[in-house]
Amino acid sequence: MKKHTYDLIIIGAGAAGLMAAAEASHLGLDVLVLEGQREPGLKILISGGGRCNVTNARLGEKDYSAGCPHILRHVLKTFTPAQAVDFFERWGAPLALQETGEFFSADDKARTVRDALVRAALESGAHMTYNWRVNALALQDAAFNVIGQEHIECARAVLVTTGGLSYPATGSDGAGYVLAGMFGHKIVPTRPALTPFLAPDSIFSNLAGIVVPVRLSLWAEGRKLRSLEGPLLFTHNGFSGPAPMEMSGHWSVVKAKPGCGISADFMPQMKGDGIEFLLAPTSLKRSVKNIVSQFLPERLAIALIESAGLDPRLFLGEMSQKEKKALAGMLRGCVLPIQEAMGYDKAEVTAGGVDLNELKGATLESRLQENLYFAGEVVDVDGRIGGFNLHWAWASAMAAARAIAKKVKA
Ligand SMILES: Cc1cc2nc3c(=O)[nH]c(=O)nc-3n(C[C@H](O)[C@H](O)[C@H](O)COP(=O)(O)OP(=O)(O)OC[C@H]3O[C@@H](n4cnc5c(N)ncnc54)[C@H](O)[C@@H]3O)c2cc1C
Numbered sequence: 315m316k317k318h319t320y321d322l323i324i325i326g327a328g329a330a331g332l333m334a335a336a337e338a339s340h341l342g343l344d345v346l347v348l349e350g351q352r353e354p355g356l357k358i359l360i361s362g363g364g365r366c367n368v369t370n371a372r373l374g375e376k377d378y379s380a381g382c383p384h385i386l387r388h389v390l391k392t393f394t395p396a397q398a399v400d401f402f403e404r405w406g407a408p409l410a411l412q413e414t415g416e417f418f419s420a421d422d423k424a425r426t427v428r429d430a431l432v433r434a435a436l437e438s439g440a441h442m443t444y445n446w447r448v449n450a451l452a453l454q455d456a457a458f459n460v461i462g463q464e465h466i467e468c469a470r471a472v473l474v475t476t477g478g479l480s481y482p483a484t485g486s487d488g489a490g491y492v493l494a495g496m497f498g499h500k501i502v503p504t505r506p507a508l509t510p511f512l513a514p515d516s517i518f519s520n521l522a523g524i525v526v527p528v529r530l531s532l533w534a535e536g537r538k539l540r541s542l543e544g545p546l547l548f549t550h551n552g553f554s555g556p557a558p559m560e561m562s563g564h565w566s567v568v569k570a571k572p573g574c575g576i577s578a579d580f581m582p583q584m585k586g587d588g589i590e591f592l593l594a595p596t597s598l599k600r601s602v603k604n605i606v607s608q609f610l611p612e613r614l615a616i617a618l619i620e621s622a623g624l625d626p627r628l629f630l631g632e633m634s635q636k637e638k639k640a641l642a643g644m645l646r647g648c649v650l651p652i653q654e655a656m657g658y659d660k661a662e663v664t665a666g667g668v669d670l671n672e673l674k675g676a677t678l679e680s681r682l683q684e685n686l687y688f689a690g691e692v693v694d695v696d697g698r699i700g701g702f703n704l705h706w707a708w709a710s711a712m713a714a715a716r717a718i719a720k721k722v723k724a
Contacts, residue, residue: 320346320441321722323460323469325448325493327354328486329707330690331475332431334715338473339438341719346467347440348460349485350447355428356484357477361704366424369398369708370701372415377702379563381502381670381694388676392716393709401708405430416701448476451493451686458685471685471718475711478664478691479504490692491668497683500669502694506661507563508703510554511576516651517617521548524611529582530557531647532564534571540564543582544699548614553650556699562655563665563696569655577647580618581609589642598631602641605630610645618644663703665696677717678710685721689714 322338324331327349339345347354358366370377373395380386399409399417407430409417419427435442450461451472460467474493477486491501513519528546532539540561547555561576568574584591597605603626606615619626622644624637633641658664668688672681678693680686689710697703 320469322471324473326476330711334711335440336434337715339440345440347442348446351485358428365422366419366427367701369395369417369705378697385670389713393712405434473687475690479658480661480664494668502666504666506658507665508559508662509562509656511552512653513552513651522550524548529579534568534574576650579646587646663696667694678714687714
């Protein structure tokens with residue numbers, strides 16, 4: 315008996331795969347989704363600390379690093395943050411806007427977002443199969459054979475949404491790069507991005523749980539390469555939170571260069587790079603600990619003052635110029651004792667991936683194999699923290715699904 319040929323097989327039911335399944339089915343395609351895990355969207359469930367930062371009202375090209383900016387631009391126009399908000403509202407997952415521009419699940423539950431996507435895909439008519447890991451793709455009579463451990467399925471078009479290499483426990487283990495390689499695709503070298511830093515046994519080790527706003531600067535060969543501001547979270551073995559995680563990808567590119575390091579300004583809201591603001595005449599008869607603790611959590615203030623070689627009980631008025639300089643250095647440009655950035659198992663995203671230059675414009679169809687498409691984290695696009703990576707998954711899935719529907723139905 316001749317096997318059924320689907321219009322489209324989507325490999326991977328993560329953020330991109332589920333969104334593409336919903337849209338392609340809604341546009342009338344006969345869609346099968348093959349997911350290697352026991353359930354769909356495992357990574358969505360852990361996103362945003364379990365609250366899922368779905369998108370960002372202030373999103374733009376500047377929030378991404380991509381091998382081909384013009385594809386990025388076109389894809390982002392396909393599906394805007396406002397359209398994402400409408401989509402999730404329509405499928406039962408209203409989003410709440412934060413002051414930062416980030417949209418989270420209104421009930422603070424990532425599961426609501428995941429379930430809305432699954433509902434959208436199923437109610438639009440997509441077929442979903444779990445525990446079905448794709449091992450290979452082969453062409454036969456202008457259709458694809460999608461090959462698993464025990465079964466083969468057929469489709470006129472294939473969309474690869476297998477994710478990258480980060481958090482492999484959620485199912486993304488780099489399989490998409492292997493499938494792309496079968497058709498000659500180049501993979502831009504991958505690296506973990508948005509990871510915490512390891513810094514065991516430092517002066518900061520007993521500050522776990524404290525969060526402060528910082529400005530981080532990346533240095534190498536005596537030059538400041540990059541600065542960014544955001545919250546820093548002290549952990550029991552290093553630094554996490556948006557600012558360190560965002561810096562980690564840049565750090566890993568230059569870490570082998572002489573003098574590579576990251577400094578933290580713990581008072582980013584203050585002008586200049588010194589401590590003049592601490593030295594008001596009224597402060598001179600107060601202890602340095604007392605004054606610095608006005609601006610920073612006391613335990614952090616003490617750790618920084620002691621690291622500057624000072625006694626926290628010292629009066630500000632008693633400090634020498636040298637001591638003031640040492641304190642300013644510690645508060646405004648403390649070199650973080652970084653040992654390493656954590657790997658893929660703690661990286662929120664994978665940088666690198668399927669080379670965008672080998673995909674056709676905003677359709678994301680392969681230039682090397684007709685009817686083969688890629689979307690989501692598997693391609694060479696990674697975003698900042700703030701809902702940008704999920705938005706890339708939604709927008710690229712929409713772009714590919716619409717292009718496939720147009721072509722298959724033509
Ligand atoms: C802890 C954490 C928190 C995050 N928080 C946020 C956030 O709040 N906001 C944000 O924007 N981004 C966040 N991200 C990033 C974001 O979740 C990802 O960029 C996004 O989920 C990628 O979607 P994707 O569909 O491309 O890949 P994935 O979500 O990784 O999905 C890939 C799917 O493909 C399946 N698969 C893989 N290989 C095969 C195969 N051979 N056969 C069949 N199935 C296969 C996998 O099992 C998986 O279900 C977070 C990431 C992590 C790890």
